[in-house]
Amino acid sequence: xxxxxxxxxxxxxxxxxxxxxxxxxxxxxxxxxxxxxxxxxxxxxxxxxxxxxxxxxxxxxxxxxxxxxxxxxxxxxxxxxxxxxxxxxxxxxxxxxxxxxxxxxxxxxxxxxxxxxxxxxxxxxxxxxxxxxxxxxxxxxxxxxxxxxxxxxxxxxxxxxxxxxxxxxxxxxxxxxxxxxxxxxxxxxxxxxxxxxxxxxxxxxxxxxxxxxxxxxxxxxxxxxxxxxxxxxxxxxxxxxxxxxxxxxxxxxxxxxxxxxxxxxxxxxxxxxxxxxxxxxxxxxxxxxxxxxxxxxxxxxxxxxxxxxxxxxxxxxxxxxxxxxxxxxxxxxxxxxxxxxxxxxxxxxxxxxxxxxxxxxxxxxxxxxxxxxxxxxxxxxxxxxxxxxxxxxxxxxxxxxxxxxx
Ligand SMILES: [Cu+2]
Numbered sequence: 579x580x581x582x583x584x585x586x587x588x589x590x591x592x593x594x595x596x597x598x599x600x601x602x603x604x605x606x607x608x609x610x611x612x613x614x615x616x617x618x619x620x621x622x623x624x625x626x627x628x629x630x631x632x633x634x635x636x637x638x639x640x641x642x643x644x645x646x647x648x649x650x651x652x653x654x655x656x657x658x659x660x661x662x663x664x665x666x667x668x669x670x671x672x673x674x675x676x677x678x679x680x681x682x683x684x685x686x687x688x689x690x691x692x693x694x695x696x697x698x699x700x701x702x703x704x705x706x707x708x709x710x711x712x713x714x715x716x717x718x719x720x721x722x723x724x725x726x727x728x729x730x731x732x733x734x735x736x737x738x739x740x741x742x743x744x745x746x747x748x749x750x751x752x753x754x755x756x757x758x759x760x761x762x763x764x765x766x767x768x769x770x771x772x773x774x775x776x777x778x779x780x781x782x783x784x785x786x787x788x789x790x791x792x793x794x795x796x797x798x799x800x801x802x803x804x805x806x807x808x809x810x811x812x813x814x815x816x817x818x819x820x821x822x823x824x825x826x827x828x829x830x831x832x833x834x835x836x837x838x839x840x841x842x843x844x845x846x847x848x849x850x851x852x853x854x855x856x857x858x859x860x861x862x863x864x865x866x867x868x869x870x871x872x873x874x875x876x877x878x879x880x881x882x883x884x885x886x887x888x889x890x891x892x893x894x895x896x897x898x899x900x901x902x903x904x905x906x907x908x909x910x911x912x913x914x915x916x917x918x919x920x921x922x923x924x925x926x927x928x929x930x931x932x933x934x935x936x937x938x939x940x941x942x943x944x945x946x947x948x949x950x951x952x953x954x955x956x957x958x959x960x961x962x963x964x965x966x967x968x969x970x971x972x973x974x975x976x977x978x979x980x981x982x983x984x
Pocket of ligand 1: 709710757758759793794795796797801804891
């Protein structure tokens with residue numbers, strides 16, 4: 579092959595690969611498809627982006643075809659340079675006005691949708707969202723909203739944000755370290771979460787189900803492992819969301835099983851300085867209060883009170899459910915979804931492998947600091963969860979304890 583042929587072969591291969599990627603992006607039920615809105619906010623965006631996408635597509639095809647035609651028609655065949663002209667006012671004015679009209683036609687509905695999405699006066703439920711390296715915390719302030727009786731005790735969770743379906747939820751978002759961006763493509767656009775500021779975002783899901791997303795602003799080493807899911811449960815006093823709230827605020831139950839009891843004391847020794855478990859008391863009956871602000875750069879670590887009511891952990895990157903049970907939850911229809919989600923992680927469904935690996939050596943599983951020797955940059959505080967050198971016996975005990983955190 580001549581170099582020219584080789585280059586052409588390479589271009590052809592690149593073209594086929596690009597086409598493959600485009601086709602792969604059209605999966606029937608992709609969890610983060612921006613063209614499959616599942617709530618009114620995303621629907622508004624979709625109603626806007628589709629016509630604009632088509633218009634831009636037509637303009638693109640026309641422009642590229644004309645360019646291709648001109649390149650082919652007037653390519654250098656040794657012909658003399660054509661006569662030079664200057665100035666065609668009519669054409670120039672027309673070619674200025676036409677794009678201006680198209681841009682105006684795009685701008686008016688765009689600005690109107692932006693203003694509409696920014697209006698949060700009609701919110702029916704408030705959830706505070708806080709980003710940090712590399713997971714999301716969700717907390718529910720005491721309020722009259724979300725449920726007919728309101729929420730009477732604060733709830734703190736992470737990874738999966740549980741909301742009532744068919745309810746206008748107001749997200750008040752911020753960050754504890756660097757800029758992150760909250761993005762659930764099927765429910766709304768992106769919103770940056772910035773330290774020292776509170777940004778709002780509307781969320782509403784038409785139906786119960788799980789809606790996946792990911793941090794959309796590069797935020798450091800494990801940015802790619804900073805995911806999140808919105809879980810919508812049926813609304814109302816008798817609905818699944820009410821059952822979820824009741825369970826999250828239920829009093830702490832100490833384990834009765836021997837292994838889990840050993841796990842509880844191991845947890846107090848090894849984990850409770852960072853992780854809060856509400857209602858946990860020490861041998862002297864004193865509440866065990868976590869101080870992640872003294873340990874972790876962001877000043878926070880996930881609340882593990884009800885760890886096994888969520889399906890994922892560590893920035894929703896790994897599943898707490900094994901793949902069979904996870905599929906069962908994800909693929910259930912909206913009617914049976916709530917029951918399946920509320921069952922939490924049962925003994926049979928636990929994905930032990932990933933959780934064990936996490937406890938054995940979390941920085942090996944999820945990159946947390948490029949160089950563990952450089953802790954002075956963060957005043958000796960960790961980014962993420964450090965290596966804890968636990969024994970396999972301790973891990974067995976801790977797993978038994980964590981499995982009861984429902
Ligand atoms: Cu992030």
